[in-house]
Amino acid sequence: NAGVMQNPRHLVRRRGQEARLRCSPMKGHSHVYWYRQLPEEGLKFMVYLQKENIIDESGMPKERFSAEFPKEGPSILRIQQVVRGDSAAYFCASSLMTGSFQETQYFGPGTRLLVL
Amino acid sequence: KNQVEQSPQSLIILEGKNCTLQCNYTVSPFSNLRWYKQDTGRGPVSLTIMTFSENTKSNGRYTATLDADTKQSSLHITASQLSDSASYICVVVPNAGNMLTFGGGTRLMVKP
Numbered sequence: 001n002a003g004v005m006q007n008p009r010h011l012v013r014r015r016g017q018e019a020r021l022r023c024s025p026m027k028g029h030s031h032v033y034w035y036r037q038l039p040e041e042g043l044k045f046m047v048y049l050q051k052e053n054i055i056d057e058s059g060m061p062k063e064r065f066s067a068e069f070p071k072e073g074p075s076i077l078r079i080q081q082v083v084r085g086d087s088a089a090y091f092c093a094s095s096l097m098t099g100s101f102q103e104t105q106y107f108g109p110g111t112r113l114l115v116l
Numbered sequence: 117k118n119q120v121e122q123s124p125q126s127l128i129i130l131e132g133k134n135c136t137l138q139c140n141y142t143v144s145p146f147s148n149l150r151w152y153k154q155d156t157g158r159g160p161v162s163l164t165i166m167t168f169s170e171n172t173k174s175n176g177r178y179t180a181t182l183d184a185d186t187k188q189s190s191l192h193i194t195a196s197q198l199s200d201s202a203s204y205i206c207v208v209v210p211n212a213g214n215m216l217t218f219g220g221g222t223r224l225m226v227k228p
Binding site: 044059093108109110 | 120152157158159160161162165205215216217218219220221
């Protein structure tokens with residue numbers, strides 16, 4: 001059973017371009033979470049999605065950032081018109097089910113975005 | 117102010133020695149507290165999960181403790197190994213929702 005997969009692992013973009021980050025959850029997991037880790041800082045929650053639904057996007061910047069988790073295919077975190085401050089590691093995690101506060105989230109290896 | 121504070125920020129110990137990492141939190145009420153290990157360039161991996169009613173939880177050479185009255189948790193690593201070199205992150209899950217609140221982590225380096 002493959003773990004959480006993220007691609008690309010590294011992404012370089014110039015200011016103003018778009019960045020698309022992909023996350024495939026563990027097999028059987030239907031809940032996906034995106035986190036951002038700025039250099040020398042802890043992880044910060046961005047968004048929580050189930051298939052075709054955004055459950056909680058309270059940590060997502062209001063502009064330029066969007067996320068989706070379609071019925072088929074990976075979850076996508078999209079950053080439009082990237083700026084240097086978007087440079088960070090973006091981690092995706094998945095869990096089997098929610099409602100259980102004991103539920104473990106399994107993290108992917110992250111995508112390191114560098115904006116030039 | 118971060119709701120989850122960890123100390124020390126970094127720590128260097130010799131292989132075979134024990135160490136204890138601290139976590140103070142203000143998140144309340146909370147459902148559980150977790151410790152994660154994050155190797156450089158990788159995603160966090162869960163070590164322990166404790167509900168607010170648990171005092172201690174072990175996972176091999178890792179033992180986590182929780183004092184809900186003082187809002188403190190610690191992670192004790194016994195007989196450290198070189199592979200223990202990583203960041204250790206304290207995470208608190210509030211009662212409502214699945215949003216995890218992360219501490220800034222402690223960077224541990226184990227030297228031979």
